[in-house]
Amino acid sequence: MDPQKSYLGRLLQEEITPVIMVFTTHLVEDACQKNGLNFIEMLLPFSLFNKINVPVRTASDQPYRLQMFKLRLAYASDIHLQNYEAAERHLKQVVHDASHKSLTNLSSDPPELEDLLKDSGSDLCPTWIQTFNKELIQTLCFSEHETFDHPVACLLVVSSKDERTINKFIDLLNTDQLPSLLNDGVMDPKILKHYLLLHDNQDGSPEKVTSILAEMRNTFGSNCKLLCINSAEHADGASKDISWMPYGSHTLPRDDIACFLSSDDINSVRDFMQDFSCNYIIPHMEQKIRILNQQVAATRKGFRNQIKNLWWRKGKEDAPETPNGPTYTFSSIESQIRILADYAFMLRDYELALSNYRLLSTDYKLDKAWKRYAGVQEMTGLCYFMLDQSRKDSDYCMENAFSTYLKIGSSSQRYATRCGLWWAEMSKAKSQFKDAANIYFRISNEEPSLHAAVLLEQAAYCYLLSNPPMLRKYGFHLVLAGNRYYMSDQRHHAIWAYRNALCVYRENGWSYISDHVHYNVGRWYSFVGILDVAVKHMLEVLECSHQSLATQSIFLNDFFHVLQSIGKKFEVYKLRLPVINMASLKVLFEDFRTYASASDVHVSESLWQSLEEELVPWASSGRSNWLDSQMKPSSLKRKDISVCVAGESVTVELEFKNPLQVSISVSEISLICELSAKSEGTETGKSASQIEPPEDSDHRNSPSYRYPHNDDSFTLTKVDVVLGGGETQRIQLEVSPKIEGLLKVIGVRWTLSDTVVGYQYFDFDAKNKQKKGRRSRHSSSSNLSFIVIKGLPKLNACIQHLPKKVFAGDLRLLLLQLGNQSKFSVKNIKMKISHPRFLIPGCMEDLNMDLPECLEKQKINGTRKAPADVTANSKSLLFSFPVDAIIQGETSFTWPLWFHAGLSGNISLYVSIYYEVASCSSDMTFRILRMHHDLEVMPSMDVSFNITPCTSSLQEFFVRMDILNKTKLDTFSLHQLSCVGNTWEISALPTSLSVFPVQTLLAGQALSCFFKLKDCRKSSTTEEKLTFRGGDLLMVSEDSKEAMIDISKSPMVEFHQQERYHQGKSAKGDPSIVEFILISKMQGSDPSILPGIRPKLLTNHACYSSVSSKCPISWQMSGPRKINHNFSKSFCEASFHLQVHNLSDTLLTIRLATTNCMLERKHSSEVAKLSDSSGNGGGWHDISLVNDIKAISNVHGNRPKKSSLETSSPFVWCALSSTKLNLEPFCTTEIPLKVCLFTPGTYDLSNYELHWVLKLPEEGITHDGKLCSSGSVGGHPFYLTVLQVRH
């Protein structure tokens, strides 16, 4: 790029130009002021020549042509160094004006990053910054150490009205008016002078003037000119296309500017300036250059001169160093060289200028005239640049100048700044924006904050322009700039800088910075009064959970402060505070499904549906195949639209979270809804699609804009909450439509701290929205639209006295209360309960009874029978209320329910109640009321039974009941043990009444009780009447008055059936199975259980305690125990019978083997095996009991062993040694046995073995895991005493 065409090149050509010193008289100024201009302002538009095309010949003989040329005009009184404060004020004014001129669109949106990057180069850097740079440079004009600001010529202007014109000219040149530069000897006082006579045509004809001009020519020579102005009578528009740039002032252009200047006047001014520069200034400068060049060549060029110069300067080295170095007068050779170089620079002979600057810089360096040295270095750098020579050299020079200026101290800081500005421009011209930015940053450190701000802003733009753009640095420098602007009270600029930086920090995650920027921008906007934008920015920082508590409260306070100063409630779309978790959106509504309480809604729909399969007419009839389920003909069932009932509320649940540590108050949370009334004549089926209003157009509009008037067709609830720091609350919002039509829930609105209204619309495309409704399958596409249908009756229900915590086995009577608050009556009520094990409906009579008493056995034998409609199949447990149970409007209805906690653990009970609307005119003929209760069932008692066949009787069994109180605190008192059915009879062991003194079971206590169980099946039919009673055993002491509980009464039977269904899975009717019910009462000491809900009665159902043990047979030896025999006659023969009973339900093959030798080992091992298996029998908790058995059996087993040792084989089995026979199930057979004894004594006739083999059906192999298919057992001990009969 041609450096002369670059910005810096143009800048230098415009700024480093010859200065003309202007002297005027008052009358001249008066004449010019008629046009609203002063004299210089009048000439100014014509001092710039774009196509002057003048041949110039400087030191070399080769002339070249100047194209562009400019003269700088300055009043003599202005030619002095500006003082610091004035310059400061002036620059501040420049910045301030810029804020009004160019920063008008502050309230617009900040630029986007893409737009910034698209904008190329110069668009970015605002023009006012260039103006500022120029003004900053101009504050340094007319310095001592540089000569390019020194006037080249002076222009003396006198008005024709002035008296004694010639004298006036001389007076103007009076020395006390001259600038100090000339007087101090820094400048050559012999300066080119030009005399101008200004004539105001309004003052008359120019005849007199020509004579004055002639007189002037005589006195001053040829360089006298006449200029006539103000020849126009009124404004003729000739001057309109000329930009009358006000000089040094910033007044706005007025209409009356140059109104008296005719086009002739303007042409004459232009001609004058052209003539002045071409014929006087440029030739004068050329001539001066040539003269000076010759002088310099004579004194300094050449080897001899250089040596001389060096030697001469060496001598001055000892001179004391002054801050500004030695003073140089205009006549000194150094000043001459400087003038030569500067003139050459101004006439664009950069080669000449460069060689002289370089010559000069060594001199100044040797002289330690640092300021001058730096100035020369600066110019050298510029020369290098203009010559487009090595960048390194120019950079080196600029760097050198810059650091030298800085080294000198505060007086030269501004020069350093100027140097830096040029240097930065130089880098920019070479597209080295990063370097330029660095330079701007460096000089910003030396300047007061306002200037620094401007410089930093420029640095920022440089970073943006660099390739690739360094956006973060751009942002950072803008922030720095903005900060400094703010410090120097330039709020508009500060805002401008910050908001431009915003786009950088939109990058993810840098919340600290973006919060700072947003917050400050917001604050500053509020300072300058643009409150709505202020709020917009403030909103961005509200969700500042990462900030400290103090910062959060500052943010909030400022935000509310701004809002208060607005004065009205502000509505904000998507206000960030509090945070709404849209994924948590849940819609709860009731169509034909109604819910007893809010918690019932959260139960999954499929669970309800499976429960209600038989309850709901269409649900049971449909679903035969997938086609049917798709085409259910109903006008109300459509994909997206749900149904709700007028007068009943639709609830929307949302999570509101306060991300801050500061607590916030949120009030008036309510839904935003639309309800379009059903127009007459349209079917409900069509209305949904037709009424649907145009959607999605303006979701950002505020709700008050969209719905300006309050709709009274529905009511909304308003919720006020205070969210503490970090708190999340789930808030239920309701809308209840009052009329039929189409209801749409659109969004939610809330008021934060009574100052700002936030609103947010629900995103209809949100996939993750959960909707509780019939159409849960379509929830992804569902929206929040509802068809509102006519009001319907709605039942509400509650189960009274249902406890939350119960003990297992708890049996109690509950009341189901159904209420109908509407005016319509409902009929055909049906109920279904999910867990009939826990809850069954009772009958009407139960209502009037107290719990324990009603179950007690009446003295008169109860005639009540189990209700016929209760079936054991739980799946179809559908309870229909009596047909006459019609709940009239505004009445309530009670029905008893039996509750029995069958199993410990957490259980959810679901109850669905179906009812039909009596007056069937609506779209909806039936509704379902759903109830749901969660219970915690705590373990109470663990009961297990073990039954072992009695060895002495085939029909009798020993029952051992092990009870363990599993509670922590509670005491139970045992009340009754019953075995179900009439085939068994349980009774206490005769001795065990004393063994069983405790009726109470303390917490944690374990207890074993023994009972006798008798199989009554064998007993004769006459006994059967009594077995009803025989199944129960009252376990309380005799003297207490407590009555038996009748287990064959209504709830007990049903619950027992349920228990049987749930506890065992084998087929019923197994005669070897005994079922027990243990009834106990609570004596409770746990104070946490309220007395009212203290369980009165607990029943434990133990089903399927099988009497069969490992061995499927039971047998009994019968025969004489004592024989008197005279052994002297013969040996003794004794006959026995072995009764063998098949306990199993399969055919058995039994083989009896008698052995005459003792089988001690086998016997004992058999015992051990048996005891082991009993350990596996289930429900045996106490190991020590097993050990007891072992001990007992050891006693049994060891004795015959000893005795047998004493009496070795004293008897012989005779008759069969082995019998084999088949035994039908549950049959008994007898095997005759005979024994021969030889000596008197006591014999243990247990040395026989019974081998059995099950003839199993194919599938029944080990069908309970207990029974082996075959096995053998040893005999029971049977002692026979034989006495010798003495004769």
Added chain:
Amino acid sequence: MIVCVAVVGHQNNPLYLQSFTAADDALKLHHIIHCSLDVVDERVNNPKKSGPTLNETFLGMLYPTENYKVYGYLTNTKVKFLMVTTDLEVKDADVRSFFRKFHAAFVDAVSNPFHVPGKKITSKIFAERISGIVKSFGSVTAG
């Protein structure tokens, strides 16, 4: 003394930023770290072509401001580690070893199965380890 360390994700999102100064200059340090990313980008986009530095993770000094020096380190998953120090004379070798330890700690932290990649590191153990490394760095240069 190390003033601040930071982990910046491959999308230039801050993953971890911890300052070790008593003064409330978090904002300034955020700015410095943020700006340094520009330099990291620059280094990454204009790598020195010479052999040994081809796979170099250590980026060297990025950003000399008047009071601070910023050093950078780039993992091969484009996660950047940045360190701001006030020490005027820091040996490159020290900084390298510092970053190596830093990297190891980071790898351990993100190997936690409960860490979501691309989210901020909230592990306390990581924070403790980093402050330990930072302290040891100070002592090494002091001694």
